[in-house]
Amino acid sequence: xxxxxxxxxxxxxxxxxxxxxxxxxxxxxxxxxxxxxxxxxxxxxxxxxxxxxxxxxxxxxxxxxxxxxxxxxxxxxxxxxxxxxxxxxxxxxx
Numbered sequence: 685x686x687x688x689x690x691x692x693x694x695x696x697x698x699x700x701x702x703x704x705x706x707x708x709x710x711x712x713x714x715x716x717x718x719x720x721x722x723x724x725x726x727x728x729x730x731x732x733x734x735x736x737x738x739x740x741x742x743x744x745x746x747x748x749x750x751x752x753x754x755x756x757x758x759x760x761x762x763x764x765x766x767x768x769x770x771x772x773x774x775x776x777x778x
Contacts, residue, residue, distance in 0.1 A: 685723060686715035689730075707733040 693708035711726035741747045 686712055689715055692730075701733075701737050703733045704730070704737050 689708045689712035693705050693712055696702075696705035696708055707726070707730040711723060711730050714723040714726045738747065
């Protein structure tokens with residue numbers, strides 16, 4: 685639990701989700717202290733903050749249920765186009 689809360693704290697902080705990061709930090713401390721009963725309350729607080737963040741993101745049009753017309757940055761291609769292999773593959777086909 686300590687490691688998972690630590691990772692979530694860092695991700696939330698990098699994203700600017702301060703309330704989620706603070707709740708994750710509190711849960712991280714409880715996990716490090718080995719306080720399982722207190723950790724239940726910490727987990728509940730983290731879930732509440734995460735739900736608030738999710739609602740805010742959805743209200744802004746970010747998240748599931750809304751698809752962007754723009755291509756995914758990871759794909760580097762437009763949706764629906766097949767990867768052709770690039771210039772080297774074109775030269776080989778000649």
